Amino acid sequence: MALVRPGHNRVMDPTPIVSRLRAAGCVFAEDEARLLIEAAGSPEELDELVARRESGFPLEHILGWAEFAGLRIMVGAGVFVPRHRTEFLAERAIALSAELMHPVLLDLCCGAGAIAAAFIAARPDTEVYAADIDAAAVASARRNLPPTAVVVEGDLFQPLPTLLRGRVDILVCNTPYVPTGAIETMPPEARLHEARLALDGGSDGLEVQRRVAAEASDWLSPGGHLLVEASEAQAPLSAAIFESHGLRARVEASDEHDATIVIATRPR
Secondary structure, X not given: OOEEOOOOOOXXXXXXXXXXXXXXXXXXXXXXXXXXXXXXXXXHHHHHHHHHHHOOOOHHHHHOEEEEOOEEEEOOOOOOOOOHHHXXXXXXXXXXXXXXXXXXXXXXXXXXXXXXXXXXXXXXXXEEEEEEOOHHHHHHHHHHOOOOOXXXXXXXXXXXXXHHOOOEEEEEEOOOOEOHXXXXXXXXXXXXXXXXXXXXXXXXXXXXXXXXXXXXXXXXXXXXXXXXXXXXXXXXXHHHHHHOOOOEEEEEEEOOOOEEEEEEEOOO
């Protein structure tokens, strides 16, 4: 199918671009070609964008955005790209808020703020806080979230206002959970172009979750829920970690999203 490049009357044949992307190993070459053609303002710019993709740059970093839960999430250079599997975590968080009036959401390890943005789209009445240790991620989150959201930079709970303690109804925390020894086995576009601190979860992948579990009860409201993502193999251990800190935890999985999450709840 021929495509018209924005701002130009000339119809462009995407076939050469598709061929280049396929040769570079891009599985969805046709879709990527369309997006790159739409993003380019000139043939020269298009060639540069395709060359970057061929060299292994993540498509989302080239475009400057990622699609997540039907939203366009701005993603700065080096910022963790939100994965479609994490839409399951966002969906479950939204569902858990159904009976709450004006819920309080905390997106910890927020990255570009994709989960919080999806939550707000479904629940505009939400009071939103987000935090990340990476300055570039915080900058992206501030672009993606409304001015009413409080977005802060710092290590886990440390930068949050103390008035939030005991008030968080939904705590979403997509912590890094790749074991340190497995980082080198990840696709190059992740391990070479995303911040390592957004990927590396320590020796067993659960070190950050242990730190979150140690403080979560202080921040959750009675009956409040905490949701984290984990691998299928990690999830039972992750649940046990939260149970050991007085939370009730369960594992949920989605075949559709190929995702596993742990939901931990503070007793009332």
